[in-house]
Amino acid sequence: MFWVSEARFEELVDEALAQIPDSITQHVRNLAILIEDYNEESPHILGLYRGVALTERTFDHTGFLPDTITIYRGALQDYCNSEEELVEQVRITVMHEIGHYFGLDEEDLHRLGYG
Numbered sequence: 001m002f003w004v005s006e007a008r009f010e011e012l013v014d015e016a017l018a019q020i021p022d023s024i025t026q027h028v029r030n031l032a033i034l035i036e037d038y039n040e041e042s043p044h045i046l047g048l049y050r051g052v053a054l055t056e057r058t059f060d061h062t063g064f065l066p067d068t069i070t071i072y073r074g075a076l077q078d079y080c081n082s083e084e085e086l087v088e089q090v091r092i093t094v095m096h097e098i099g100h101y102f103g104l105d106e107e108d109l110h111r112l113g114y115g
Contacts, residue, residue: 002080009073010035012087016094024098027054031101032066037074046079047071047093055103069097 004012013035031051039045051067071093080086096114109115 001078002082002086003077004083004086006035006073009077009090012090013071013094015087016091019091020095020098024102028098028101030064030066032068034068034070035073036070038072039070039075044075044078045072046075046089047097049097049100051101053101053103067101069094069101071097 048070
């Protein structure tokens, strides 16, 4: 278990998001990134994408609330034993959930190293 302040954790998430290439982020629309301590239903998951993946949207997909990616600070801190490990795991979790936004499934994400 390795704990950092809320502000430092937000920086880690921002740093992970900044590593996503512009060629990918230019396609992201109506997506909110949230940070919570734990998922109430599954307290051990590290992140969660909620929404309709880009690959499943139809031409008339408008007027919806933003999709969300929630990064679970407490679960990630419980999972990691050092700041270096936390930095890497936050990056992997952010990339994993962004992958779901783009329609990648668990098998795809594991193959890409984000599983």
